[in-house]
Amino acid sequence: MNGLAVSPDGKLILVTYEKDQAAFIYKVSVETGVATRLTKVDTGWKSSPSFSADGKQIAYSYTPNKEARSRIIIANVDGSDARQWSPAEVADLSPVFSPDGKAIVFSRAAFYGTYSPIAQPHPHEWNFYASDLDGKNVRQLTTESFYMVSPASISPDGKKMVIVTEGVETSKHIAVYSTTQPGPPLQTFQPHVPKEVDHKNPIFDYPNYLPDGSIIFMAANRRFDYDVYRFSPDTGTIEKLTDENGYATDLKVSADGKTAVLLKWRKNWVGDLKGNQVYMLDLQRHKLTPLNISGLN
Secondary structure: OEEEEEOOOOOEEEEEEEEOOEEEEEEEEOOOOEEEEOOOOOOOEEEEEEEOOOOOEEEEEEEOOOOOOOEEEEEEOOOOOOEEOOOOOOEEEEEEEOOOOOEEEEEEEEEEEOOOOOOOOEEEEEEEEEEEOOOOOOEEOOOOOEOEEOOOEEOOOOOEEEEEEEOOOOOOEEEEEEOOOOOOOOEEEOOOOOOEOOOOOOOEEEEEEOOOOOEEEEEEEOOOOEEEEEEOOOOOOEEEOOOOOOOEEEEEEOOOOOEEEEEEEEEOOOOOEEEEEEEEEEOOOOEEEEEOOEOOO
């Protein structure tokens, strides 16, 4: 599993499940753990799901085949009325709804290919864009052609977005951009957690805005435990919310800021990844609970 999302009320999650050289999106009840497949197409790769703020719609990326570019799909929360609008010549990924539900923010690669004769082709030169839900009124939000960048999280007022980015010669940092005026970042941060892997090159990812304007993210310590932290952009204070997660990924937060979801990965005796499990994090009580899922097939 990968590519998680959690509904605004924390009662549903979306997971991406890979099978037979394809990937499908399932809706899972947090109460029962029962999964229902949403996407009916039997080929291609669906990824990066997200919920609208009212919980009535979902958005995700869809790549029909290895030669095709990824495009944005918007559908009802039951998977019906799926519609796409991304141009065929670009790669659009990681869609997220604006808080008012009127727009989508997504990343787009300007170049698909490889700079090396021995490397596999993949998207390059990322920037972020916003558009209306029908794909009209597309506007560019960043102009930096990122080398590597996380999905965006939109601030509660819809005026800012936060990402983690990394360059060929620059270490990771958290960057806040305007969603109304394109340009350089409004703020940049490089948070440091206790016993971090490397002070000069810390490892962190998956930034998410909370309703109070603080940001939660995942960071690795020297034991490579990927724990969840809360960061205040105003004061710079950092609060640790989990302990000894091991290798964990795909942190996402509900719109009400009460629930987060993440993946904990299992490893075999030589350290290879051998599957994962979804965990729910109560952000008020800092309680982490495994979610046993049935019906993925």
